[in-house]
Amino acid sequence: DAKTTQPTSMDCAEGRAANLPCNHSTISGNEYVYWYRQIHSQGPQYIIHGLKNNETNEMASLIITEDRKSSTLILPHATLRDTAVYYCIVKYSNKLVFGAGTILRVKS
Amino acid sequence: NAGVTQTPKFQVLKTGQSMTLQCAQDMNHNSMYWYRQDPGMGLRLIYYSASEGTTDKGEVPNGYNVSRLNKREFSLRLESAAPSQTSVYFCASSVTFEGELFFGEGSRLTVL
Numbered sequence: 001d002a003k004t005t006q007p008t009s010m011d012c013a014e015g016r017a018a019n020l021p022c023n024h025s026t027i028s029g030n031e032y033v034y035w036y037r038q039i040h041s042q043g044p045q046y047i048i049h050g051l052k053n054n055e056t057n058e059m060a061s062l063i064i065t066e067d068r069k070s071s072t073l074i075l076p077h078a079t080l081r082d083t084a085v086y087y088c089i090v091k092y093s094n095k096l097v098f099g100a101g102t103i104l105r106v107k108s
Numbered sequence: 109n110a111g112v113t114q115t116p117k118f119q120v121l122k123t124g125q126s127m128t129l130q131c132a133q134d135m136n137h138n139s140m141y142w143y144r145q146d147p148g149m150g151l152r153l154i155y156y157s158a159s160e161g162t163t164d165k166g167e168v169p170n171g172y173n174v175s176r177l178n179k180r181e182f183s184l185r186l187e188s189a190a191p192s193q194t195s196v197y198f199c200a201s202s203v204t205f206e207g208e209l210f211f212g213e214g215s216r217l218t219v220l
Contacts, residue, residue, distance in 0.1 A: 036209070043112075043198050043211025043212050043213055045211070085187075087150060095153055095167075096153070098151040098152070100150050
């Protein structure tokens with residue numbers, strides 16, 4: 001089973017890039033890496049996902065190492081509204097299994 | 109579009125009572141899911157339905173039953189509520205089993 005390891009919490013200055021790391025050393029060749037975030041007690045929100053290549057969308061960029069054992073989510077210009085819990089997820093037995101995530105605090 | 113709608117948003121039960129959480133999506137998605145989230149923890153999958161007419165157990169199915177009533181609706185039933193089932197319950201849906209999940213706003217359940 002592919003599981004993920006993330007730091008418990010991180011701080012980031014407003015306007016700076018937030019780089020959130022994730023280790024997934026047991027990932028299988030055909031498993032995607034997904035990122036979601038949860039603001040307060042709202043339902044989680046999809047951010048981005050990828051398999052091998054780096055991905056970018058309007059919210060963030062996802063950098064996956066060549067050996068696929070780790071990845072980094074990049075929020076290029078963090079704002080106070082990006083304060084949330086960020087979950088890095090690899091599918092386990094065909095199901096999205098959420099870990100504890102990283103609490104990102106964006107500070108002014 | 110409303111997206112994923114959960115009812116009720118809040119509920120207080122006594123131990124042993126039963127109740128059903130309702131979930132409906134208007135995005136014509138094939139797959140639907142029920143998660144629970146305990147304070148300070150990530151989400152844990154209770155049950156899921158990869159497509160209409162199928163349901164499967166997730167990580168923590170004990171004490172729950174589900175029904176995929178039709179393509180739009182996926183309900184979660186607690187037959188005999190226990191204090192350990194106090195949690196926030198999230199319903200989600202996706203176009204396919206591999207796709208992005210869209211979550212509802214959650215249902216906050218307290219069992220006394």
